[in-house]
Amino acid sequence: MQDDTAQLIALIDSSIQGLLFRTEADYALKPFVWDVGMQGEFNISRLLQATVNLVAVEPNDFLSWREYLEDFERWEEFLEQNPEYLTHQEMHYGADVDIPIWMTTPIEQRQDSVRQRAEQYEVAQAKTAIMEQRYQTLLEVLQAHATNLQVYRVVKYDEGEYNDHYSNDRRSSKYVFESFKILVARVNDDCWIGISPIRSYVEFPTRPTLEKFLAQRIKLNQAETQELGAKLKPILDGITFIGRQCYDGFDEENHYACEFAATEDAVIDRLLHLSHFLNTWEFEGMSLGGEGLEGVYDYVEGDEDAEGHYVLEYPEEEGKFDSIDQLLRSHLKSLRIHIVGSISIFDIYAVGQAQNGDWLGVSTTAVWT
Structure with a gap:
């Protein structure tokens, strides 16, 4: 220094x-x-990689449907390990007695929750199979037109203590509060493409006069980018993304951004702003x-x-x-x-x-x- x-x-x-x-x-x-x-060189992409808010991951689960299924599978494991979840009546001990949170929940609510989760799991499994096929089609098009394909996990943590959702253990950690994934690839020496879900559920205080700073978008005036954009649109229109919202919640998103920019950092910058994960002002x-x-x-x-x-x-x-x-x-x-x-x-x-x-x-x- x-x-x-x-x-x-x-x-x-x-x-x-x-x-x-x-x-x-x-x-x-x-x-x-x-x-x-x-x-x-400093830019927002490098800053978020340094703070572990932007992490390179394997490209096999860009849509995050497998991550969604893993949450259901963890729930099934919990039920197998805790069969009393569906049989024990609720218990109310003093504040100084450490018992799992679920034991204070009426058994009827627990049984309803299990039934609802089972139905959701079945639907999620069917959707996952469909979305994985569509994602493979997306990958095939990208691999035919682009190189250096990379998926990043965009993540926001809540640092501090929390109760584990299943065990009720008190833990200190960087717990994932929200996350989703973006995909970038190199089209040619002067152009990168990026794809990201656009979340509809956003809690952010609105500033009266916005003067945002956003990396410049490349106009689709080159035959190569026009062709690629035209091939990707019908595929992306049929894709549903999964995003983690507020700890253990997951949301489905059908809106997306498909962007072109001169560098990888610039296209990541655009995706983070357009997905509402990042705001930059004077x-x-x-x-x-x-x-x-x-x-x-x-x-x-x-x-x-x-x-x-x-x-x-x-x-x-x-x-x-x-x-x-x-x-x-x-x-x-x-x-x-x-x-x-x-x-x-x-x-x-x-x-x-x-x-x-x-x-x-x-x-x-x-x-x-």
Whole structure:
């Protein structure tokens, strides 16, 4: 790390001591540094790979239907190991007695749940067989027109303690909160293709005036990309994707993005934005600017004054980010806010480029539900 980078990081660290980013939970701000000499060129794809939010996986389950079936199979294993699940009446012990959560659930509800899961499993097995055939057709077309095919798992974690869904054991882990997969492949020297589901279920506070930053799309004016796009469309129109939402929930998605860009990183950038997993805006301060992404400005419905303006729930904290905001603006160019996640739990990066080429800033976490 260069001396000037180390000095600026020390200034940033000093400016954020004691600062909390207030949403539905309070999170500390942390210095962020991307040393280009050690880590190479900075872009959002490389950042998310470094934070394990973007992980290369085998391409055999791009649609995630097998992952969906594995969840049912794990449920079947639980029933085999716990036959009393369908026979024991519910139990209500004191708070200090450690018993599985399911033992407090009425037996009728448990029996209904087993029947419903069995029906869902049967449907899922039939759909999986259909979707795997369609995916094989998709792979055949891609392999005839492209190379360097790679599937990435896009994942957002909830870090902390949780109760295991089946054993009720208390565990500490990076537990998967949401995930889906994207596929990229190289069409030629100047063009990459990317495919991703577009989730319809997105919980994200809306910013009033969006100034998003998105990698440029290649126009389909080349015969090669036009041909490939035409061949893929009817296949993709018949495909249903599976995404993990909110821990153990799975959703089916029929909407998709099929994008072309000049590099692999650029097409990944487009897919992450279009899938609503990533939002990037011009930096307007760590309060994030505007209602809905207020951070410290915790507005409560009904707390308007006589003129209809919002009243701050924490007025004593107004302006508390002024020092770090000014520091970042003074020393960094191309300053952006990147918000990672689409449901409830978000990672926030305020990052810009220093004069020596390194990328610096701050990071934190937010919870909006």
